[in-house]
Amino acid sequence: MTTDNEYRFFPGCLIRARLPHIEKSARLVLERLGVTLSDMEGASCCPNPVYFRDLDHEAWLTLAARNLAIAEKPMMTLCSGCYSTFRDAEHALDERPDLKQKVGGHLERLGLKVPSGSRVEHFARFLCEQVGPAALAERVVRPLKGLKVVFHPGCHLVRPSRTHAFDDPDNPTRLEELVWALGAEVLDYPRKMLCCGFTVMGADKDLSLRMGFDKLRIMKEAGAQAVVLICPSCMVQLDRNQRLIEQEFNTELSLPVFYLTELIGLALGESPDDLGLGLHLVNVRPLVEELLGPEADGDSSAPDQESDA
Amino acid sequence: MVDAARHPNIELMTFSEVKKCEGYVGNFRVTIEHKPRYVRETCNACRNCLDVCPIHVPSEFDLGLSYRHAIYQPFAQAVPSTFVVDPKSCIHCYRCVDVCDLQSVDFSQEAREEVVDVGAVILSTGFDVFDPTALSEYGYGRYDNVITSMDLERLLDPGGPTKGSLIKPSDFKRPDRISFIQCAGSRDKKYNVYCSGYCCMASLKTAIHIKEKYPDVEVAVFYMDIRTPYKGYEEFFTRARKAGVIFIQGKPSEIAPAGGEDHLSVYAEDRDEGRPVEWETDLVVLATGAVPSAGTQELSSIMTASLDETGFFREYHPKLRPVDAPTEGVFFAGASCGSKDIPYSVAQGSAAAARASRVLMKESLVIEPIVARADAALCRNVGKKCGICVTRCPFGAISAEPGEAAVIHSAKCMGCGTCVAECPTGAITQAHFHDLQIYAQIQSQLKRNPEDKILAFMCWWCSYPGADNAGVNHLQYPASSRGIRVMCAGRIKRDFVLEAFRRGAGMVLVSGCHPQDCHYLTGQHYAEKRMTAMPGRLEKMGISPERFRVEWISAAEGEKYARVITEMHQTLETLGKVRIREENEAVLTELDKRLAHVPDLIQPHSD
């Protein structure tokens, strides 16, 4: 663990607006592991590395640079999209003095300077590199024995591998070690780097659902009892949209989807209620009850019914 | 191999390693370490020991597809046939000692050094096969049924682990469908940038073999390009297509198990169809390329033979001297200097032998007298660690032991003069191109009306014949250039340029070969580096930087030489004699001080 454990909490649009349970489990777990999260006032959307950047690279870079500039402390983000924006933005500012100059001009009007130096951390990467599976295992009070999961790394934490330099871009396993540390079994499954399809929902809904279906189907065929992931976009696609996918392809999946922090929370002894597990669309209650045995808490783990694509 | 072992003029030293190589062409002294086999030459390969050795380890020759014992023969046709004990896996039970009728097993053997004197050295250290484990998208090492073409060779070999029967590693059953993936890790910026040249033909050969032996097996080849140049190869490609091998143009993006069964899916774009495919197959063969063989780095230091960017040995010139090392007396053959196939390698073997015998059949070798010499009294390496000259010489001709003066071996010196120009104390001189000789030429060329003149330094191999080429072709250009020829642009000291300006030169041109074409490999490169700061320096002193130019001109570029001189002449006229004279006068005091060590060598002009 680093001594420097203070981070600015960067929520990101999706978690802030739709997924409070992810924010809750993340805050719980990170604070348990000694991280101090302070709120970041005046933040904006990172901005979105796909929808916004696809329209105007300069505006994207400017807003990203502004967020980096006002953070003052290193940022901790829960979203791979935000992480990707901030890392790519830093890289662009470093490599392109002409872009840096342009952005500097815009920021000047706000009384800000272009930031420099690495100032953003993704919570999962932080857990891998700064905490480590061994330290995590030591704190486990409730090993998730018997739980067979698959890990969905998502596209934007590990890639682009040349700039992020975190793990093998085609078969990353470092994040899986964190789940092993919780006592669960992580199953290997084919094509784990396949994109979940969230980002194409607007352009082609059928395509998006098809991509989501491919992922869930392959995971189920591998024998997974649940999916673990680290990005809210993937969460929406694979949890919130799972019902839609089931309907579209006339199949039953019923595959619970967990955010990594939720599993860690459970293993560290937090209650399903406190973690907000009831807010999942795909019912996690049976699985959690099985895991936790008779200890399983309360009844507010009834799932919500809406899905927003 | 047996013929080679028996030949009266060939001494085969197996299980031996070159540890040191000193000397020069015709007079190499090589230190060799012979490793202990722990088995004497009296061994007759009766194999009794194999029956009693309790140890099993993966066989290197069979790429881990089968086992060998701690006492073993690498393969059945090994020469010599003497067995060998692997000390890492042997547990010293000595059962082999007991069972050997000829008492050939001898654990008392030790490594032994031998020094041999040879006239020439040929490095034919071959290549290693690229390990595709790094290509995690292809799953080599994760999925049993993804193998390399070398693995497949072992499987198809009648003397191999399956006696030539084609099986899948997962269940030892015959595959119904095989897919070759060409260029696995080759032509790839992330791994090997180069094309290894043999993999297309090797895969075609294996594909045809499989179709002939097992006509019902489906064989597909995924490729970017099929490279089959030269004699008979294109026809072989046609034969493969006629044999029913399926060719799909499209580099696969990944390989994954297909739906939990024992099949694999290859994800690629079928470019002919113009759409992605998910090609189901049973066995995937990765056609991997060549990488420099293990030990190349060490051998490179031992032999002072440089390596190129890909890690293979660098030949003197890829077209004109393809089997020569830059160091005289050292030669290459085969894949040691770059991946190549069998006919190419065999031809190079003969070539290297012929080149080496040129050295051996002579009583003495005549070398160019244009060699460099270091003056121990001036050499900086004696008092303080230097060794710059050592690093500048691409021929390994200079050695500078700590605390001792640099020594240049005239037999190795090729006469470029780069070390002369790079030596910080001027301790090195070059015979027939002594500084004083060059200064005399500079002064002589600029004796009369120097402001009207363009003094051009040119190299023997490229820019001077380039200038000559202009003349031969009757190309017109102003008669204001005066040439000074050196062997290589690397010889041109900064002081030469300054001396030219001191003597009043209107313009100065430094020229030589194009990068990569330098006859001395790196002389041009150092010349270019040396002259980078010159324009800025001249400007600071008060000389218009446009009075100095650096151009790389080849022997065929008479047109370029004429054009450069014409342009420089125009600049000369634009600046005008008045300005040039003013600049020269203004800078004289400083240059006189800087060049105090340069004497007046010619009679001043009386006019």
Place this chain on the structure above:
Amino acid sequence: MEDLKEHLKAFDLPVRARACYQCGACAGGCPVGRYRWDFNPRRFIETIVRGRLEELVGNPAIWLCSHCLTCLERCPQQIEVSEIIMHVKNASARRGLAPENDVKMADRIMTHGWSEEPIKRILKKRSQLGLPEPAPGISVDELEALALSLSWAAKMEIFKPRPAEPETDGNPAE
């Protein structure tokens, strides 16, 4: 057409696309291309290399890219295919061809600072879970200053899909 070339040149296009030797590794692994055959990253790069930029910019299929970066990782020439497609999308947006959803979201971000706001039900869940209220975001003043500096209003004019030209019956008197 000129601003398109300039815009792409600023990002080293088409030069850095020229290393492409059309191997198809990008198309082979593309999760979108698997189902939408009109989306083929290899073909897109070819179009750029051949100099037919305007054609690619006008191709609505480019907006299908999920930005999964698989093509970028698999390319043996290390061509950043996804990034190139992103810059072409920028050019396409300048032609008014961006999807409505993307434009709307970008507008929301530039106007309100976030792509969406939590609805009441979510805010209630937040307090139930013991989470603090979301921290105040970027101020309206700052957003306006940014919009001004970035000429956002003018850009939005271009990004919004233009209404179709009213049809005439060819009568010159109209």
